[in-house]
Every structure is written in structure tokens, then in C-alpha cells.
Amino acid sequence: MSDILTIRRPDDWHVHLRDGPMLDAVAVYTARQFARAIIMPNLIPPVTTSAAASAYRDRIMAALPEDSDFTPLMTAYLTDTIDADDLASGHDEGIFTAAKLYPAGATTNSDSGVTDVANIHGVLARMEAIGMPLLIHGEVTDNEVDIFDREAVFIEQILEPLTRDFPALKIVFEHITTADAVEFVKAAGANIAATITPHHCVINRNAIFEGGVRPHAYCLPVAKREQHRLAVRAAAVSGSPKFFLGTDTAPHARGDKESSCGCAGIFNAPYALESYAAIFDAEGALDNFEGFASEHGPRFYGLPLNEGSITLRRAALEIPDIMPIEGTELVPFQAGETLGWTLD
Numbered sequence: 001m002s003d004i005l006t007i008r009r010p011d012d013w014h015v016h017l018r019d020g021p022m023l024d025a026v027a028v029y030t031a032r033q034f035a036r037a038i039i040m041p042n043l044i045p046p047v048t049t050s051a052a053a054s055a056y057r058d059r060i061m062a063a064l065p066e067d068s069d070f071t072p073l074m075t076a077y078l079t080d081t082i083d084a085d086d087l088a089s090g091h092d093e094g095i096f097t098a099a100k101l102y103p104a105g106a107t108t109n110s111d112s113g114v115t116d117v118a119n120i121h122g123v124l125a126r127m128e129a130i131g132m133p134l135l136i137h138g139e140v141t142d143n144e145v146d147i148f149d150r151e152a153v154f155i156e157q158i159l160e161p162l163t164r165d166f167p168a169l170k171i172v173f174e175h176i177t178t179a180d181a182v183e184f185v186k187a188a189g190a191n192i193a194a195t196i197t198p199h200h201c202v203i204n205r206n207a208i209f210e211g212g213v214r215p216h217a218y219c220l221p222v223a224k225r226e227q228h229r230l231a232v233r234a235a236a237v238s239g240s241p242k243f244f245l246g247t248d249t250a251p252h253a254r255g256d257k258e259s260s261c262g263c264a265g266i267f268n269a270p271y272a273l274e275s276y277a278a279i280f281d282a283e284g285a286l287d288n289f290e291g292f293a294s295e296h297g298p299r300f301y302g303l304p305l306n307e308g309s310i311t312l313r314r315a316a317l318e319i320p321d322i323m324p325i326e327g328t329e330l331v332p333f334q335a336g337e338t339l340g341w342t343l344d
């Protein structure tokens with residue numbers, strides 16, 4: 001059993017960096033662990049144009065130390081009326097790496113999202129033709145559908161038809177939480193992959209209600225039953241190139257989470273690699289960690305693998321209860337717990 005784990009520099013394929021003072025405070029955590037990250041566009045207002053993405057990329061770099069070599073990979077927030085020409089030229093110019101589909105109302109700042117996938121068929125055809133990946137928040141928004149079933153119903157009602165209509169479209173099914181999603185991705189072609197968060201490998205839905213309501217275990221898609229956690233965790237450590245690292249780190253000020261209507265999102269950026277390493281270690285799958293963290297993602301996106309390496313050591317790491325940040329407080333994932341791996 002090795003006590004030192006050195007892998008090629010990893011990337012995070014799903015990150016919320018926010019904007020303003022929160023961006024200034026949290027960007028460094030992601031940049032410290034990862035060479036590149038896919039930056040989610042659900043700001044207020046959302047990032048819907050290449051001009052807005054380019055300006056946001058500049059703000060991200062301004063939030064980091066001058067010598068940072070972190071690369072933010074920008075995404076477009078798809079709306080019913082997004083400008084397909086700007087999207088395609090933004091992709092061509094290297095401003096947009098991908099575009100994100102939020103079903104309207106599915107999650108934080110998704111009100112301007114797509115109300116019906118039929119409204120963006122022209123845009124999706126264009127993306128398929130130019131090889132621009134579509135990133136999907138895969139939950140239906142119908143209030144009649146139980147919140148724990150929304151991902152499975154999305155697969156049946158939206159995703160399966162979409163993959164039939166656009167058979168060559170590159171799709172990343174983001175932050176999967178169910179055995180249904182694992183099975184769907186495994187059975188699909190090589191153009192369909194999924195990101196997996198650390199939290200969906202670690203907690204099931206009991207964590208949200210353990211001895212009382214636990215707002216810091218609440219995110220979207222919400223954690224599911226234990227059988228689903230086990231399926232997602234098995235997919236992550238399996239070595240399959242269809243599954244790769246995407247933390248979905250989603251910081252909200254402590255007061256916004258500990259509230260009568262608490263925000264969805266788990267802040268896991270500060271110790272994400274340590275969390276994932278502990279999972280792979282517990283599953284006896286450390287040999288597959290580098291693929292998941294550093295290889296499957298860039299290969300799927302058609303980007304070069306990173307140069308350089310990082311090292312994790314088997315050593316106790318105490319996660320703080322609270323992180324004071326920019327006049328507010330953030331509660332990190334696994335607050336107060338001790339992990340078995342530490343990043344050098």
C-alpha cells in the first residue's frame with residue numbers, strides 16, 4: 001500500500017467560481033489544486049455571450065496571484081434565445097469551451113435557462129456540427145415529479161430523445177447522482193460522458209436529515225438513496241474513460257445556507273483532491289485515480305493532458321469547521337472530519 005501518490009496535474013470539469021468578493025475569495029482554492037477548470041456560467045446575469053465570458057475570464061485571472069498558470073475554461077449559459085452565431089464564433093475563437101444546459105428553474109440561478117429543449121434544436125445542431133460539448137444539468141423541473149426522481153425522469157423524457165436527435169453531439173451529463181445515470185452513460189456511445197462530485201460518492205440522502213436538517217449536505221441534484229451513491233462511487237473508481245472529476249464546488253455564504261430557504265450547493269474546493277483520493281483509497285482503486293482526475297476529462301474534451309504533477313501523501317488532514325472568507329463564512333464539505341490524504 002503506497003503512502004505517496006504522484007499523478008499528472010489534474011483538472012476540475014465543473015466549478016462555480018461566482019463573481020465579485022466571493023470570486024476573489026474562492027478562486028485560489030480551485031487554482032491551487034487544478035491546472036484547468038470548466039467554469040459554470042450561472043452568474044447574475046448569466047454568461048450568455050462571448051463578450052461576457054471573456055470579461056468573466058479576465059475577472060477570474062484578476063482574482064488570482066499574478067504568476068498563476070491556472071486556465072479557466074469558459075462556458076455559455078444556454079437560453080431559449082441564445083445567439084447561435086456568437087456561440088459558434090466564441091467556440092471557434094477559444095472563448096467558449098462548452099455550453100451549459102440548465103432546464104429553467106432546475107437549480108441556483110437557472111431562471112433564464114431553457115424552457116423547452118425544442119427551443120434550442122438549431123443551436124444543438126450547430127454545436128454537434130462544430131464539436132462543441134453540451135454540458136447538462138440533468139433534472140426535470142416538473143413539481144409533480146418527486147425531487148429524488150428528477151434525474152431518472154430527465155434521462156427518459158429529455159436525454160434519450162436528445163441523444164437520438166443529435167447522435168454525434170458530445171454530451172457531459174454533469175454531477176450524476178443515480179444508478180440510472182451510470183447505466184445510461186455506460187450504455188451510450190463514446191461521445192457521452194459524466195462528471196462525478198466527491199460529495200455524491202460520500203453522502204446519501206440520510207446526510208441531509210441526520211439528527212435535524214443539515215443545510216451543508218444540501219445540493220442539487222440532491223443526494224439519493226444509498227444504492228445510488230454506491231453505483232456513482234463504483235463508476236468513479238472503475239477506470240472507465242466515461243467518468244471524470246467535476247467537483248461542482250458551489251459556495252454560498254453560511255447564512256444563505258443556514259436559512260429558512262437555504263441555497264443548494266456544497267463548497268468542496270479547498271480539499272477536493274484529498275476527498276477524492278480518500279474515496280479511491282477506500283475502494284482499493286488508487287491506480288485509477290490519475291485517469292479520473294487528469295486523463296479522462298481532457299481526452300473527452302479533446303484537450304492536451306497537463307504537464308507536471310502533484311503529490312498526495314497519506315497523512316491526517318483536518319477539515320476546518322468554518323472558513324472565514326471576505327467578511328462572511330463558508331462551511332466546507334466534510335467540515336470537522338479528518339481525511340487520510342494531504343496534498344503537498
Ligand code: NCD
Nearest residue numbers: 016107108219220250264265
Ligand atoms: C449550484 C450553484 O449553487 O450554483 N448548486 C448546486 O447545488 N450544485 C448549481 C448547480 O450546479 O446545480
Ligand code: ZN
Nearest residue numbers: 016040248250
Ligand atoms: Zn454545478
